[in-house]
Amino acid sequence: MKLFADRMRNLGSENAFKVGDDIRRCEQLGQKVIRFNLGEPDFNSADFINRVAVEHINRGNSHYCPPAGLESLRKAVARQLSETRGIEIDPELVVVTVGAKPPIGYALMTYANPGDEVIYPSPGFPIYESWITYMGAKPVPLHLDEAKGFSFTAEELEKLITRKTKLIFINSPSNPTGGVLEEEEMKKIAAVIKRKCHESVRVYSDEVYEHIVFDGGKHHSIASQPGMLSRTVIVSGHSKSYAMTGWRLGYAVLPTAEEAAVFKNLNINNFSCTPPFIQEAGREALQHADSTNVVKQMVDEFEKRRNYVIQALNDIQGIGCAKPKGAFYAFPNIAGACENLGIIEKYNKLPKVKAERTTPSTLFQRFLLYKHGVATMDRRSFGQIGTKGKHYLRISMATDMDSLKEGITRLQNAVQDRDGFASFLKEDKYVF
Numbered sequence: 001m002k003l004f005a006d007r008m009r010n011l012g013s014e015n016a017f018k019v020g021d022d023i024r025r026c027e028q029l030g031q032k033v034i035r036f037n038l039g040e041p042d043f044n045s046a047d048f049i050n051r052v053a054v055e056h057i058n059r060g061n062s063h064y065c066p067p068a069g070l071e072s073l074r075k076a077v078a079r080q081l082s083e084t085r086g087i088e089i090d091p092e093l094v095v096v097t098v099g100a101k102p103p104i105g106y107a108l109m110t111y112a113n114p115g116d117e118v119i120y121p122s123p124g125f126p127i128y129e130s131w132i133t134y135m136g137a138k139p140v141p142l143h144l145d146e147a148k149g150f151s152f153t154a155e156e157l158e159k160l161i162t163r164k165t166k167l168i169f170i171n172s173p174s175n176p177t178g179g180v181l182e183e184e185e186m187k188k189i190a191a192v193i194k195r196k197c198h199e200s201v202r203v204y205s206d207e208v209y210e211h212i213v214f215d216g217g218k219h220h221s222i223a224s225q226p227g228m229l230s231r232t233v234i235v236s237g238h239s240k241s242y243a244m245t246g247w248r249l250g251y252a253v254l255p256t257a258e259e260a261a262v263f264k265n266l267n268i269n270n271f272s273c274t275p276p277f278i279q280e281a282g283r284e285a286l287q288h289a290d291s292t293n294v295v296k297q298m299v300d301e302f303e304k305r306r307n308y309v310i311q312a313l314n315d316i317q318g319i320g321c322a323k324p325k326g327a328f329y330a331f332p333n334i335a336g337a338c339e340n341l342g343i344i345e346k347y348n349k350l351p352k353v354k355a356e357r358t359t360p361s362t363l364f365q366r367f368l369l370y371k372h373g374v375a376t377m378d379r380r381s382f383g384q385i386g387t388k389g390k391h392y393l394r395i396s397m398a399t400d401m402d403s404l405k406e407g408i409t410r411l412q413n414a415v416q417d418r419d420g421f422a423s424f425l426k427e428d429k430y431v432f
């Protein structure tokens with residue numbers, strides 16, 4: 001008898017959390033690691049948000065509460081979404097969750113049978129592919145093209161839609177590329193979906209980076225397009241916009257009351273409710289008069305860092321990087337650096353069992369961490385299917401300017417360290 005159920009083989013993960021073990025190992029070896037791996041703002045949540053949570057705990061607001069979320073927060077979310085997207089959101093359709101991650105699994109459980117096709121961006125947030133395979137649905141990656149600013153066109157999406165398509169994930173601004181879908185393209189994408197998909201096909205619009213858009217640009221939700229609100233699950237949360245990653249607060253807006261009831265029941269089955277004092281603080285984040293300004297200051301800082309990092313990356317031989325229009329990630333193409341360092345050549349000579357456990361960008365990522373003390377994420381951390389021959393890294397810019405400068409200098413040194421890579425490859429326990 002086997003200990004684990006067969007389905008556990010199909011569950012993926014998020015390496016941004018797992019790489020922590022490698023960082024600790026490096027630090028034990030005496031390395032001071034620059035962390036470009038974390039997808040969280042390096043700012044703290046604002047005092048006016050923190051105060052509300054503390055007040056509510058002290059007041060005894062620390063018991064179970066309604067599983068779909070407090071009415072006050074659901075109303076505040078509905079108001080904010082209605083105002084920013086030009087649509088009318090009913091608070092009854094809002095379901096509050098512990099971060100913006102649970103709705104991903106919920107959507108798979110709610111809408112997709114085994115064998116149904118689910119389209120998702122690649123590179124994309126790894127939890128989409130993880131849940132799709134775990135639930136036995138068929139993953140259909142929509143490959144984002146660097147040449148198009150890591151966006152995608154309606155035509156590319158249309159080619160992937162079949163009669164078996166049940167769910168389509170969209171994420172703008174995107175993790176890990178920073179790509180942002182423009183309104184014109186969004187219109188065309190909506191038109192394709194309405195023309196090609198049955199009305200019970202759902203679009204999952206992951207909008208967690210909605211406030212982090214650069215160059216005076218604007219976030220556009222597909223739900224704002226005519227006829228799309230009734231087909232779209234809008235998901236966002238407080239982690240990125242209000243620097244509240246550890247609070248665990250997110251929400252989904254469902255197209256119908258029937259679907260909201262299913263998500264609410266999934267909450268009941270999983271964690272009963274989101275802590276009420278956290279929800280009260282989250283409501284304050286949406287309503288406080290200073291909030292817009294606090295968010296703006298953070299986004300301005302991310303934009304400054306973006307300007308520095310992209311220029312600095314493009315100055316490194318063998319690295320090219322598209323300019324992200326939102327979020328706080330750079331996603332450089334490292335194909336030239338892999339070639340120059342001899343990584344591609346050495347990868348091609350690896351025995352099959354070893355080659356299957358790694359990729360050229362993974363080798364580079366581990367070399368960079370163990371030998372040069374910079375933690376980044378490799379390409380396969382953002383979707384594994386159909387990524388052979390694609391050599392990228394994700395660099396999080398959610399760290400202070402001094403660390404960014406030091407990290408870029410180390411990266412510059414690493415791409416010239418051909419001998420260093422050759423000797424690193426002999427250290428099996430760190431390489432694989």
Ligand SMILES: Cc1ncc(COP(=O)(O)O)c(C=O)c1O
Nearest residue numbers: 039099100101125175237239250
């Ligand atoms: C695209 C995307 N969706 C969802 C999440 C989950 O965010 P949360 O911290 O609210 O669970 C993340 C976090 O990195 C993300 O990048």
